Amino acid sequence: MATECIDPWTGGPQSQALSPDGQYGALASGRCVPPSTSASWSLPRWRAYLAAAVLCYINLLNYMNWFIIPVFIGCLLVSAPVFGYLGDRHSRKATLSFGILLWSGAGLSSSFISYQYSWLFFLSRGVVGAGAASYSTIAPTVLGDLFVKDQRTCVLAVFYIFIPVGSGLGYVLGSVVAELTGNWRWALRIMPCLDALALVLLILLVPDIPRGAAEKQEEVAVEAPRSSWCEDVRYLGRNWSFVFSTLGVTAIAFVTGALGFWAPKFLFEARVVHGLQLPCFQDQCGSQDSLIFGALTVATGIIGVILGAEASRRYKKVNPRAEPLICASSLFATAPCLYLALILASRTLLASYVFLALGELLLSCNWAVVADILLSVVVPRCRGTAEALQITVAHILGDAGSPYLTGLISSVLQTGRPNSYLQRFLSLQHSFLCCAFAIVLGGGCFLLTALHLERDQAQARQSGKGTLESKDATSRNTEHQGLLSSTSTPAEE
The missing domain is CATH 1.20.1250.20 (MFS general substrate transporter like domains)
Incomplete structure (x- = not known):
């Protein structure tokens, strides 16, 4: 033809x-x-x-x-x-x-x-x-x-x-x-x-x-039989860049969920410790900490997304593994910022706000970059499934449970101790430390993503259909046919 x-x-x-x-x-x-x-x-x-x-x-x-x-x-x-x-x-x-x-x-x-x-x-x-x-x-x-x-x-x-x-x-x-x-x-x-x-x-x-x-994958140019949903999930489970980046996103969601739920309460208790706010032992306490934290989240979110995308765009020109390395670096830098924001809250509230804003800024650098990683390592025919699985895992293991886990740790630490505003502040402060450890684990997942990124991007660019095994089998058959044709040419001559 x-x-x-x-x-x-x-x-x-x-x-x-x-x-x-x-x-x-x-x-x-x-x-x-x-x-x-x-x-x-x-x-x-x-x-x-x-x-x-x-x-x-x-x-x-x-x-x-x-x-x-x-x-x-x-x-x-x-x-x-x-x-x-x-x-x-x-x-x-x-x-x-x-x-x-x-x-x-x-x-x-x-x-x-x-x-x-x-x-x-x-x-x-x-x-x-x-x-x-x-x-x-x-x-x-x-x-x-x-x-x-x-x-x-x-x-x-x-x-x-x-x-x-x-x-x-x-x-x-x-x-x-x-x-x-x-x-x-x-x-x-x-x-x-x-x-x-x-x-x-x-x-x-x-x-x-x-x-x-x-990208013009061959499966778009030529109508190929569809794979089943189970085959797509199997393919994604063996796509290590997708797996590790999803775990990294889950760590980010874990921290953002805990911060979004408990940070205003923590800041309120810190203001009480500094004598800037009267103590409150009710379920609902009126303060402006939620508004301040919300404004910080919006501002740092906008700036962080722009900075992360621009850093990725520039660094990719010199390093093909730039995207996961940027994510890992930002998460490793977020951990000490969160730690300092928690520890310094009992001494200086201003420093706590500054490091909390820096931590949220660094977390926000990852959103667009992570989406770019997924689109580059997953073939077009199952990107919707990949997005769905990443969202599901990130919410179930991340922000859906982190607020409850943080509150549970705080309650356990407070058990058997006086129900004072100082004790509530200290127990919440210590329970927040799990976020710093979670974000370090997320950075490690993105380092593992960097190890597999180029291989998975190359496989996503390959033409064909089906899972990775079928693609590898097709390439092996092609190589085998090429060897047979090259060996048979002298005999025919």
Whole structure:
């Protein structure tokens, strides 16, 4: 069969597949494509950036809806693998649209539920979490198919900036609307209006991109049989870069979950120790520590994502293992910052705030970089499943349990001792030390990721289908046939 060959593609694991007329697609990838395939997919550069802007806007709305965290995360964990499976096998645009309809409809309906049916309200927030799972698992894979190399890193940075921004705006919008209207329910009724706009923009401006459109994997250029979900999970379990980076992300989630839940309480107790705040032995104590910590989280989140992405973009040019090394370095630097923030809290509150802000800044450097690692080491056909598994593991072993573990350690340390504000401060201070150890383990996981990164990136670039074993078998068969043909040539002559 005759094939049409374009200039060879010699790029790295994320080389730019951009045509001279500024289009992304198969014809820009420089492969020999059989005319019977449907690989001549292309997209103007401005359309790619417009689609990325829409996805970033929806990500902002996604994180503005995150409250009643236990119910939300519980349903997100259950539904994330389902949406990962659908995103790898069906139209991602349709799946994203369904997710937006799900979370906006549940959010709007929850505003009309009376107090007598509080269980139904919690259930509706769980449905919002299920809808958000569709976006958290699929949207990064769409960006991975729109951009490669440095542009992918920059776009992912912008995308993940909206996580802290959305979280902060969610609290601000909810409090402002509740204050203006005198009813918190109106905050839930405004969000569906923004969600409806997001759905319209998604349908009109975001194309249904072929999987692997940027890298032009052979499984995109040639229609290959689909693998099963179990085969995809098996492949991911043997992809050591994915496994170790997921464990590193879990350590980050563990620390951020514990800090988000207990840091305002710890700062309040520290202010009591310094005589800046009257002691409080009630469950709810009024203070501004939650607001201060929230502002620190948003500010350091924005700056950290930008710094991490820029460091990755520059360092990758001189070291192919730059991404996991940056993650490991930032986590190893975070550990002493958290330790000093805890130890110095009893002596100087200002130093505690400074080191706490530095620790959060260093933690935030990893979000976009980790997403870039996943997209570069996992083949396009199962990136949705990879995102879902990473989210599930990070939440189950990370922020879903770390607040309870930290509180449990604090309670155990306080058992048999006087119930004083000083003792509560010391027990919480000592229980927080487990976060410093967890973050060191996360840094070690990223060092292990660096050992396997180049191999897994090379395997992700290989054309073909199925798991790693099938790819290796195919390459061995090809080599064997080449040897047979070379040995038979002299005999024929």
